[in-house]
Amino acid sequence: MVPPPAASRPGGRSSRVLAAIHTSVGELVGEGVDKITFPVVAERAGVTPTTLYRRWPDVNALLEEVAVAALTREGESAPDTGSLDEDLTQWALAIVHDIGRPERARFLRAMVSSRVEIVASCAVTDRRGEQATEVVRRAVERGEAAPTVPQILDHVIAPLYHHVVFALPVDEAYARQLVRDVLAMVR
Amino acid sequence: MVPPPAASRPGGRSSRVLAAIHTSVGELVGEGVDKITFPVVAERAGVTPTTLYRRWPDVNALLEEVAVAALTREGESAPDTGSLDEDLTQWALAIVHDIGRPERARFLRAMVSSRVEIVASCAVTDRRGEQATEVVRRAVERGEAAPTVPQILDHVIAPLYHHVVFALPVDEAYARQLVRDVLAMVR
Incomplete structure (x- = not known):
């Protein structure tokens, strides 16, 4: 591969370049571009x-990194309301808002x-697992009966993502029902 | 559109033609063909x-019909073992075997x-809903406490499909755990 002329090279892995790359991938996905390749992204991003x-x-690794960044805000923490039910509900509603x-x-x-x-493992699911772990840890510390982290991933997160990926309707009532269901497992 | 010459037209909607079309779509999907269009399928199927x-x-309607046919065998019924737990377990294991x-x-x-x-609605999910309805109806007739059909779809089917679509591992132990979880909701 012939290296590009020095003048056209961007400032290494600077956050500006990274932002341009992420934005370009987002645009290409949003435009329904069928074949996202490194050259296509590079041209759009000006790198x-x-x-x-x-x-x-x-390119799959790039797509996944962009998806994770787009779907889970940097430093986003799970809610801490003092109640497991309310933490899970607020969290599920925020996810519905995001991925909907x-x-x-x-x-x-x-x-x-x-x-x-x-x-x-899947980076998106891993991030949700970290958030669920926080919520469960605090509930157990308060002495609340809590489902396991895998149960929360399987019965709140997986159905929400399943619905979004299959283009089935997702709304707040659905998220609340999933939380009620997972809590019913430990009652 | 210019109609094709009569000589090249296949025998209407015969099952032979339909099988050739379904097989061609399956091959194209299996080969990772990016852009499945009517002309591409037609050429492959010889129609x-x-x-x-x-x-x-x-073409999406065709893809969905083929997926449903491939994923749910014609006339496939849910298991009828005389126990809700066993019906759901056998059903979940069969689905794991199929979609895995x-x-x-x-x-x-x-x-x-x-x-x-x-x-x-999604044809794949609809078919699973019909099977879940059979299982729940029989359990209720026997006097067993049963989850609702939406609960079975959300907490057994959705996590299985979520895992397959996201390329996360799916095995029998996972299917059994999901069935235990959904039954725990009504105990």
């Missing part, structure tokens, strides 16, 4: 393909459609 | 595009990646 090849092993947006649903679908091999 | 335009409103195959996972991902608009 050289080499910038992308240096940072990500393949059309552009975020497109991100998720673009992400899964690029998957071929079984993955040991 | 004219008109045959496809006549039968399906668009790589080619079926590819079908599901191809199906969701083509979705743009919110759909009122």
Whole structure:
């Protein structure tokens, strides 16, 4: 591969370049571009393909990083209301608000459609697992009966993502019902 | 559109033609063909595009029909073992066996990646809902406490499909845990 001329190279892995790359991927996904490749992203972002090849092993890794960044705000913590029921409800409602947006649903679908091999873990789910762990830890410290973290992922998070990915309707009433159901497991 | 010459037209909507179309879609999805269009399917199946335009409103409708046919065997009934726990477990294990195959996972991902608009219902989920309804009806007739059909769809089916679509591992132990969880909601 011929290296690009020095003049056209952006400032390494600066946050400005990263933001341009993320924005470009988001635009391409939003426009329904079928084949998102490093050269396509590079042209849109005004960087050289080499910038992308240096940072990500393949375009799926880039897509997944962008999806995680788009779907889970940096430093986002789970709610801390003093009650497990209310923590889970507020958390589920925030997720519905986030992933219910059309552009975020497109991100998720673009992400899964690029998957071929079984993955040991999924960055999106891992982040949700960290948040669920916080919520459960605080509930147990207060002496509340709490479902396990896998139960929360399986019975609140998975149905919400399933509905969004399959383009089935998701609303606040649905999120509240899922929380009631998972709490019924430990009552 | 110019109609194709009569000589090249296949025998209407015969099951042979339908099988060729379904097989072709399956092959194209399995090969990871990015853009499945009516002309592409038609060429592979040895039929004219008109045959496809006549039968399906668009290529997504064809993809969904093939996915449903591939994922739920014709006339497949839910197990009837005399116990709700065993019915749900056997049913969940059969689904794991079906959708855990790589080619079926590819079908599901191809199906969701083509979705743009919110759909009122999903043919795959609808079929599972009919099966869950049978299982719940029989349990109630026997006097067993049973979860609702939406609870079974949300807490057994959705997590299984979520895992397959996101390429997370799915196995028998996972299916059994989901059934235990949904039954814990009514105990």
